[in-house]
Amino acid sequence: MTDTSMTYMQFLLNERRRSESDRDLMTLLHGVATACKAISNSLKNGALADVLGSLESENVQGETQKKLDVIANDIFLRRCEFSGVLAAMVSEELEEIYQIPERFPKGQYVLFFDPLDGSSNIDINVSVGSIFSILRLPEVPDVITYETVLRPGVEQVAAGYALYGPSTMLVLSIGRGVDGFTLDGNIGEFRHTHSSISIPPEAAEFSINASRAQWWEPPVKRYIDDCVAGENGPRGKYFNMRWIASMVAEVHRILLRGGIFLYPIDERNSDAGGKLRLFYEANPMAFLIEQAGGAASTGRERILDVQPLTPHQRVPVILGSRDEVELVERLHKEYDEAS
Ligand code: P6P
Numbered sequence: 001m002t003d004t005s006m007t008y009m010q011f012l013l014n015e016r017r018r019s020e021s022d023r024d025l026m027t028l029l030h031g032v033a034t035a036c037k038a039i040s041n042s043l044k045n046g047a048l049a050d051v052l053g054s055l056e057s058e059n060v061q062g063e064t065q066k067k068l069d070v071i072a073n074d075i076f077l078r079r080c081e082f083s084g085v086l087a088a089m090v091s092e093e094l095e096e097i098y099q100i101p102e103r104f105p106k107g108q109y110v111l112f113f114d115p116l117d118g119s120s121n122i123d124i125n126v127s128v129g130s131i132f133s134i135l136r137l138p139e140v141p142d143v144i145t146y147e148t149v150l151r152p153g154v155e156q157v158a159a160g161y162a163l164y165g166p167s168t169m170l171v172l173s174i175g176r177g178v179d180g181f182t183l184d185g186n187i188g189e190f191r192h193t194h195s196s197i198s199i200p201p202e203a204a205e206f207s208i209n210a211s212r213a214q215w216w217e218p219p220v221k222r223y224i225d226d227c228v229a230g231e232n233g234p235r236g237k238y239f240n241m242r243w244i245a246s247m248v249a250e251v252h253r254i255l256l257r258g259g260i261f262l263y264p265i266d267e268r269n270s271d272a273g274g275k276l277r278l279f280y281e282a283n284p285m286a287f288l289i290e291q292a293g294g295a296a297s298t299g300r301e302r303i304l305d306v307q308p309l310t311p312h313q314r315v316p317v318i319l320g321s322r323d324e325v326e327l328v329e330r331l332h333k334e335y336d337e338a339s
Contacts, residue, residue, distance in 0.1 A: 008033050008181045008190035015174060024085035024107050025158060032132050033190055035079035036162035036170055039072045039130055040183060043164050052123050060095040060312055068122055069093055072115035085109050087137055088144035090311065092280050097144055110135040110149050114280040118246030127165040129248025133284035134158040146311045153283030153304035161248045173291040199294040200258035203321040205240045207250045207261040215266035219331035251285050255292055260320035264299060274316040278308055282317050295325035299332040
């Protein structure tokens, strides 16, 4: 039974004592949680505040920025840059690496973040989230370049997300399992509500943008067709489908009740390498999913083993209940060997 009286900070202090975890990492994780609380506060007034709608600008992804994309990005930068533990930050909303201003001390951590994922859902009041990933640099050069931070996801020391839903939650792993915290508005603190989250190995739900079926590779089409065939098909059981178009919400559901999420490479996104970004979507979610006993793959490779080549690199993402992800990987292997 989870002790819900324990706050996020008490949890972090316990973890630091339990495992001699780095004090600086805990400082950074506190800053991230503070940023998420501030973003939650910005979101909750919705149309009552002048924060909805789009700007004229585009981000590095070529996506029209929502006002809240920029607000959330600024919140992460302001709430974390002064911590004294960061070497740099990498944001989905910034083309260049964010160098820590000279007026602040620097540290050995790099924070990657998508400040507001699923932001196309904001104007229709559907759940969105923030995703973060933390890397510890073995040494800190004077100027951090992309070559410094282009490290595989297996080197992450922590990752997590905030889910701005009916309640605001923060889900975190520092490499010793996955825990969930719910924001208590009465005290302005995240409280420990989910201990040692574990994904069921089997699934009865799949998540995919089915409007792209015409462009899928055969192994993906075979897997989805077999799920849709239900009890009378090769899987011999019914599968339900969910698609929220907010990765944080999909991953949260999968962590709590199992399932599989697929954003595969297809004919339309293959030139870009897929849709979802490696550094601040795929890697942190893969870290969490594996820490909870699931699996995360491109279909052909473990996501955490992908060697990054460019800072805003995109990859195919297939993650969730281990048995399902391994089945999709087998279908890709059979297809590739037969091709
Ligand atoms: P589509 C949101 O833009 C996002 O990056 C993920 O959060 C989400 O899973 C996916 O893209 C939705 O993609 O093609 O359905 O709009």
